[in-house]
Amino acid sequence: MSLAVSVDAFSHPPHDNALFRRVLEHAMAALEDAQVSSEPYCHFYAENVLPTDFFRELIANFPDRSNYVPLNLKVWVRENGESTRDRLVFTEELFGRLSEEQCLFWRTVTDVLASDKLHQIAFRLLAKDVAARFDIEEDEVDEIEAFSRTVLFRDTEAYKI
Numbered sequence: 001m002s003l004a005v006s007v008d009a010f011s012h013p014p015h016d017n018a019l020f021r022r023v024l025e026h027a028m029a030a031l032e033d034a035q036v037s038s039e040p041y042c043h044f045y046a047e048n049v050l051p052t053d054f055f056r057e058l059i060a061n062f063p064d065r066s067n068y069v070p071l072n073l074k075v076w077v078r079e080n081g082e083s084t085r086d087r088l089v090f091t092e093e094l095f096g097r098l099s100e101e102q103c104l105f106w107r108t109v110t111d112v113l114a115s116d117k118l119h120q121i122a123f124r125l126l127a128k129d130v131a132a133r134f135d136i137e138e139d140e141v142d143e144i145e146a147f148s149r150t151v152l153f154r155d156t157e158a159y160k161i
Contacts, residue, residue, distance in 0.1 A: 019054075026054075033046065
């Protein structure tokens with residue numbers, strides 16, 4: 001399973017503030033230590049972006065499979081027609097279906113991933129390509145306004161690229 005962030009935004013009630021701060025600070029430190037490469041394009045590699053205990057909690061709190069939708073049944077499908085690659089977009093509708101505990105936890109996850117501070121670090125790490133994309137100077141990438149939507153991808157056995 002992997003977490004991917006794409007552009008979009010939604011508002012919601014607050015997350016667990018203490019947990020949010022702890023996980024955000026840990027993620028920021030991990031990104032600051034990331035290995036950066038510009039070939040063949042700007043990208044970075046970071047390990048242990050989430051605290052170990054939080055990552056274990058994340059695994060334990062995966063939403064039920066019934067909340068996922070197939071990504072592409074023409075491409076990622078078993079012989080029996082079942083999807084091998086699904087996605088779950090964290091929307092207000094989904095939060096309404098989660099338990100109160102899961103809702104609070106996943107709001108914290110989405111808020112960490114949507115944090116302006118985390119975006120700024122990522123944009124700095126990718127400054128060369130981000131600046132070229134937005135036709136700005138590299139030292140201006142911190143000023144780009146970005147909004148996130150968290151998507152959880154579920155790849156199952158028999159999934160192939």
